[in-house]
Amino acid sequence: MNNSISVKVKDRSSFLFYFVCYLFVVIVAVISLIPFLMLISGSFTSEHAIRFSGYSLIPKEWSLSAYELIFKTPMTVIHAYGVSILITVAGTAIGLFVTTMAAYVISRKDFKYRNVLSFFFYFTTLFNGGMLSTYIFYIRYYHLKDSLWALIIPGLFNVFYLLIMRSFVSSVPSALIESAEIDGAGEYRTFFQIILPLLQSGLATIGLFIALGYWNDWYNAMLYINSTDKYPLQYMLYTLMQKTEAMSRIASSAGIPVMDMPTQSLKMAMAVVATGPIVLVYPFVQKYFVKGITIGSVKG
Amino acid sequence: MYKGGLAVERYLKPVNYRRRKYAALLSMAAPAIVLAVAFAYFPMSGLVLAFKNYRFDRGVFGSAWNGFENFRYLFQSGTGWLITRNTVLYNLLNLFTSQALAILIAIFITEINNMIFRKVSQSVIFLPYFISWVIVGTFVYNIFNYETGALNTMLKSMNLSPVNVYSKPGAWPWIICFFNAWKWAGYNSVIYIAAITGIDSEPYEAAEIDGATISQRIWYITMPGILPTVITMLLLQVGRILRGDFEMFYQIVGNNGQLFNATDVIDTYVFRSLLQNSNLGMTAAASLYQSVLCFAIIMVVNAVVKRIDSDYALF
Numbered sequence: 375m376n377n378s379i380s381v382k383v384k385d386r387s388s389f390l391f392y393f394v395c396y397l398f399v400v401i402v403a404v405i406s407l408i409p410f411l412m413l414i415s416g417s418f419t420s421e422h423a424i425r426f427s428g429y430s431l432i433p434k435e436w437s438l439s440a441y442e443l444i445f446k447t448p449m450t451v452i453h454a455y456g457v458s459i460l461i462t463v464a465g466t467a468i469g470l471f472v473t474t475m476a477a478y479v480i481s482r483k484d485f486k487y488r489n490v491l492s493f494f495f496y497f498t499t500l501f502n503g504g505m506l507s508t509y510i511f512y513i514r515y516y517h518l519k520d521s522l523w524a525l526i527i528p529g530l531f532n533v534f535y536l537l538i539m540r541s542f543v544s545s546v547p548s549a550l551i552e553s554a555e556i557d558g559a560g561e562y563r564t565f566f567q568i569i570l571p572l573l574q575s576g577l578a579t580i581g582l583f584i585a586l587g588y589w590n591d592w593y594n595a596m597l598y599i600n601s602t603d604k605y606p607l608q609y610m611l612y613t614l615m616q617k618t619e620a621m622s623r624i625a626s627s628a629g630i631p632v633m634d635m636p637t638q639s640l641k642m643a644m645a646v647v648a649t650g651p652i653v654l655v656y657p658f659v660q661k662y663f664v665k666g667i668t669i670g671s672v673k674g
Numbered sequence: 675m676y677k678g679g680l681a682v683e684r685y686l687k688p689v690n691y692r693r694r695k696y697a698a699l700l701s702m703a704a705p706a707i708v709l710a711v712a713f714a715y716f717p718m719s720g721l722v723l724a725f726k727n728y729r730f731d732r733g734v735f736g737s738a739w740n741g742f743e744n745f746r747y748l749f750q751s752g753t754g755w756l757i758t759r760n761t762v763l764y765n766l767l768n769l770f771t772s773q774a775l776a777i778l779i780a781i782f783i784t785e786i787n788n789m790i791f792r793k794v795s796q797s798v799i800f801l802p803y804f805i806s807w808v809i810v811g812t813f814v815y816n817i818f819n820y821e822t823g824a825l826n827t828m829l830k831s832m833n834l835s836p837v838n839v840y841s842k843p844g845a846w847p848w849i850i851c852f853f854n855a856w857k858w859a860g861y862n863s864v865i866y867i868a869a870i871t872g873i874d875s876e877p878y879e880a881a882e883i884d885g886a887t888i889s890q891r892i893w894y895i896t897m898p899g900i901l902p903t904v905i906t907m908l909l910l911q912v913g914r915i916l917r918g919d920f921e922m923f924y925q926i927v928g929n930n931g932q933l934f935n936a937t938d939v940i941d942t943y944v945f946r947s948l949l950q951n952s953n954l955g956m957t958a959a960a961s962l963y964q965s966v967l968c969f970a971i972i973m974v975v976n977a978v979v980k981r982i983d984s985d986y987a988l989f
Contacts, residue, residue, distance in 0.1 A: 391888045395782045396791075402779060402859065403798040409813040410801070412824060416816060428827030429816050476706035479699045486696060491703060496989065498714040500913075501969045504961035505920075505944050506954070507720020507734070508713070514733055516712070531709040561698035590806035593921055597948075608808045612925075615812065638822055645812045652804050660797060664864050671865040671903065 410653075416642035417441070424638045440636045440643035451647060453603060454610040461525045461606060462588040469530045469584045470577060476531075477539035478565055483548065499533045509597060524598035525606065529587050535580050538670045542576030543569065579666040582659050589652065607648045614644055724962035728954045744959035753943065754960065758916070761939040765915045767847060772855040773907060776862030777900070781892055783863065784870045796867075800860030810853055811925035818849070843936035850926055850937070854919070865907070866900055873899035905986055909979060913972035913988075916964050920945060940964050 408431070416429050420437035427434055444451055479485060480492045503511075518524040546569055554564040570577075595609035605613070700707075719734065724744055726737040748754040779799060786792045802810075817824045818839045826836035839845050877895045886894070918939030927937045929946070940960055947957040972988070980987040 388888050392785075395785055398778065399782050399786065399791075399795045399799075402775075403795045406799050406802055406856065406859070409810075409816070412816055413809075413812065424822050428822040428830070429824045430827055431824075472705040472709065475702040479703040482699060485699050486692075487700070491707075493989075495706070495710060498710055500972055501718065501965060502714060503717030503720045504965050505941065506948060506957050506961045507717045507723060509948055510720055510723075510734060511713075511717045514730070515716075527709070527713060531706055531713075536706070561695065561702065565702065586804065590808075592806060592808050593924075608806045612808045612811070615808075615815070641812060642816070645809050649805055649809050653801070656801065656804055657797065660800060663800075663803075667861060667864045668868040671868060671906070 410649075413642050413645055413649075417639055417646045419639055421636040421639055429638075437636075437639065440639035443636060443640055444643055444647065450610070451607075451644075454605055454607045457522070457604060458589060458607040461522060461591075462585050465526045465529050465588045466581050466585045468526070469532075469535075470581050472531055473535055473539050473580060473584075474543075474570070474573065474577065475565065477536050477543050478569060480536075481540045481543040482551070495533050495536060512598060519598055520600045520604065521598070522604060525588075525591065525594050525604075528594050529584060529591065532584070532587075534670060535583055538666055539576055539580050541669050541672075542573055542579070546572050575662070575665070579662045579669075582662050583666055586652075611644050611648050615641055721958070721962045721965060723954075723958035726955070726958070728958060740955070744955040745963070748956040748959045748963075751956070753956065754963070756935065757938050757940045757943045757960065760937065761916055761918045761941075764847065764850065764918065764939060765911070767851050768854045768919075769908070769911050771851050772858045772862060773904070775855050775859050777866050777904070779859055779863040780866030780870055780900075781896060784867055785888070785892075796860070796863075799863065802857045802859070803861045807921040807925040810857060810922075811928070814849070814853065814926050840930060841932055843933050846927065846933055846937050850922065853926055854922060857922075862907070866903060869900040869903040870896060902986070909975060909986065909988060912975055913968065915971060916940060916968050918942060 412429060412431060415431055415433050416424065417440055418436055418438070419429070419433040420435040420439065423433065423435040423437075476495070480488045480495070482488060485491075502508075512518045512524060518527070550568055550572075551564055554568050559567070590608060591606065592608035592612050595604075595606050596612070599605060599609070602610075723734060723737070725739055725741060726734075727740045727743075728734075728737045732738075745754075783792055783796055786795075815823070820826060820836065820838045820840065823839075825839070829836050839849070873896065878891065881891050881895060918941040920939075920941035923937060923939055923942045924945065927933055927942075930937075944957050944961055947953045976988050
């Protein structure tokens with residue numbers, strides 16, 4: 375008797391728990407998704423509807439004019455895409471190379487200076503020169519103003535990725551390295567022919583982290599790039615946001631009808647064009663990010 | 675342990691052999707070392723600008739010294755206190771809200787047995803991590819701008835008068851806190867989900883047999899189980915307490931002078947004076963003060979933690 379009551383109470387409390395549990399997760403998921411839906415909806419809404427009734431979750435008047443405007447003069451977008459792809463591909467390739475070799479070296483237990491070297495890298499995360507002196511060094515001493523290298527160099531080397539990579543390398547049995555040495559392979563040969571082929575999932579994980587950083591970067595472009603033909607996609611989007619805001623402000627204060635110019639929906643359409651590739655590849659690469667974050671959180 | 679190399683070679687020239695091997699390994703790490711020296715260690719010397727009257731034509735080392743003038747200006751003008759206070763308060767607020775949200779998400783998601791629901795919801799919650807702050811800035815504009823924002827659209831449709839959020843500084847700490855939690859919820863919950871799945875299953879089975887309720891199970895097994903992770907995450911963030919997430923603040927707030935009192939952090943202040951090429955002395959002082967204090971805080975916290983329980987120490 376007593377038992378059955380307690381079971382009932384337990385059932386009721388677990389039902390309540392699962393109700394709260396699902397409800398919470400659904401709410402968080404919906405909130406995570408809504409801004410994306412509003413963005414897409416905004417890009418397909420006619421300028422007229424946005425002006426009179428604002429943004430909404432479902433377009434009040436459908437329109438493709440924003441996308442038509444973007445693809446009528448596609449060269450700007452294509453060019454910015456080109457810059458973004460160039461820095462992402464070059465930066466990821468060089469960054470992976472630099473990171474993996476350094477990670478291999480500091481993971482070698484028979485390397486006398488590995489602790490010194492690890493601390494030498496780690497120290498840069500504890501103390502740094504800050505935004506101002508970094509900027510001055512890039513501009514004045516390395517002459518990187520308006521150079522694409524100013525977009526590539528900052529993302530090449532990251533201590534957090536180095537540490538994640540080191541644990542990938544450490545998972546390769548050290549007996550492999552030793553036997554390669556006994557067979558007379560040099561250090562470079564051991565690395566490129568024995569270790570590197572076994573690091574595929576580590577390379578994919580770190581490569582994707584580096585690539586995401588490059589793709590989403592706008593900050594370095596803002597600091598260092600002057601010529602519009604070197605703007606990467608994210609920064610182009612940012613300047614467009616600023617420009618259309620200024621444009622519509624000027625136009626409305628001068629009494630010029632801006633109705634026909636799809637400035638509002640254009641912003642949203644550009645944001646969709648810039649985010650599209652990430653959302654498309656996201657389902658396929660998500661697991662690598664989960665893996666990297668998990669390893670990073672264990673190793674600190 | 676076998677140290678490598680042909681036995682004969684090692685016997686003949688052990689020192690030379692080892693030297694050659696170390697040289698080869700160092701040369702492999704050379705690109706990373708060069709990058710660290712050129713782009714992290716050299717710029718540290720630029721911190722001396724805090725004690726100088728910087729002129730671009732004279733460079734870091736040619737500019738004249740001016741003692742503690744820059745610091746005096748920074749703190750007498752009130753700017754120093756303001757941006758320090760904002761940075762610390764925002765970091766504390768963001769730290770607690772985003773970690774608490776991530777822990778809740780992780781606990782609830784791991785309790786869900788329906789794998790499809792679990793996978794899909796986790797993917798959706800993780801998505802904001804992948805988009806740039808520029809896009810988040812677009813979202814903020816999309817929701818809050820006065821004429822066409824979704825918030826005012828909603829208010830108008832309910833016959834309420836629209837609000838101009840951009841002239842209400844008090845609202846921004848919450849907006850920033852919301853978007854910070856929103857962007858990092860998925861990323862942080864991945865860490866906590868990993869911690870929860872790493873907990874030994876035996877106590878859970880014992881609790882099941884003893885008839886513990888779900889909430890008891892969470893409170894007495896899951897929470898203590900993820901405590902080490904929580905502490906590590908807090909420690910990592912404490913070391914960054916004086917560093918504002920520049921990209922977030924800049925994209926959400928922008929260069930909106932009306933909101934500076936409520937939203938200006940050290941990093942946005944430095945960046946603005948860099949772009950406008952003004953107050954560089956005060957900026958250098960703020961930069962040095964930030965770097966040195968951050969370093970000191972990490973060292974102290976790490977030393978204290980090491981004394982209490984060396985397992986939690988960062989290094």
